[in-house]
Amino acid sequence: MFKITTLKSSLLGIVLISLSGVCSAFMVLSQGDALKQAFWAGATIEKETRELTGDVLERVKERLGGNLVYFQEGAEQQEVETRTTYDFYFGVKDGVRKGVAIIDVEPGKWGPVEFCTTLDVKGTVKSVRVLSYQEQRGQPIARNSFTNQYKGKHSNSTLTVGKDIIGVSGATISSRSATFAVKKALVIYEELYLK
Numbered sequence: 001m002f003k004i005t006t007l008k009s010s011l012l013g014i015v016l017i018s019l020s021g022v023c024s025a026f027m028v029l030s031q032g033d034a035l036k037q038a039f040w041a042g043a044t045i046e047k048e049t050r051e052l053t054g055d056v057l058e059r060v061k062e063r064l065g066g067n068l069v070y071f072q073e074g075a076e077q078q079e080v081e082t083r084t085t086y087d088f089y090f091g092v093k094d095g096v097r098k099g100v101a102i103i104d105v106e107p108g109k110w111g112p113v114e115f116c117t118t119l120d121v122k123g124t125v126k127s128v129r130v131l132s133y134q135e136q137r138g139q140p141i142a143r144n145s146f147t148n149q150y151k152g153k154h155s156n157s158t159l160t161v162g163k164d165i166i167g168v169s170g171a172t173i174s175s176r177s178a179t180f181a182v183k184k185a186l187v188i189y190e191e192l193y194l195k
Contacts (some may be wrong), residue, residue, distance in 0.1 A: 025111065025134045028142050031103060034129050038101040038118040039091035046092050052084040056191050063155075063187045070180035075107040075173050076134075086188060097121055100193075102185040103131070106177040110134045113141070113177050117150075117185035123194055125153045128182055133174070140168045141178050150179075155186040 029037070035045055052060055052068075061068060068082050091099040101118045111134030118126045128150045130142035140146055149165050159179055161167040167175035 025132050026139070027132045029116075029129055029131045031116075031131060034103070034116040034131050035089055035101055037129060038089070038116060038127060039099060040093075043091040043093065043098075046090045046097075048088045048090065050086060050088060050192050052086070052188065052192075057084060060184075060187055060191050063191075064180070064184055068184070070106050070177055070184075072107070072173050072176060075109055075177070076111050077107045079112050080105055080107045088189070088193075099126060100189060102189065104181050104184060106181045108133055108177050109171075109173045110136060113174065113181075115178060115181040115185075117182050119185065119189055123154055123186060123190050125150045125182060125186070127151065128178070130178070139171075141171060141174045146175075146178070150182050153182065153186070155183075155190045157186075159183045159186075 039045065068084070069077070069080055071077050086102060086104070089101040089103070090097045091101070099118060099120050101116055103114065103116050105112045105114050107113070113133040114131040116129040116131055118128070120126055128147040130147070133139070133142065146166075146168060153159060153164075158164045159182060161172065161175045161179050165175070165179050
């Protein structure tokens, strides 16, 4: 009797551990912590909300291949809504904007992945951070060894996994989602603030 009870308890524990990896999201950074890391210590952060409309919306969609969300076969698309309103978080020093962070969500293989892309005011990537994800094999996209590849990129960069971005082996969907999130941040910022 003791052996059967122990065996059942062990199996139940294994099942619960397995399910927790599938069903729960991993929080890497809070939005507040991501914004603190995006800018220098003591930065004043100003939030500005802008909506993509009309010709600007059409140009952004065209530059991103027709969509504002990167739909990939095998990814959990239904959990990520297409939106046209974005928040821009500007790092301000002495009344002058010195950088901007854009937080966005793209579909990953098992659920949404949230990114924070930081740019200088001229539209060059300074950093990329993963805030949360539900990926099982895509966790390495949250590592600096992956996200540092985006530093120095701009809207005219190729930004293609397998060309100028080395994807995470076994996590192609996650790698492409990250690359699209960065490209989208660059294009939207350029269209709204630099043109």
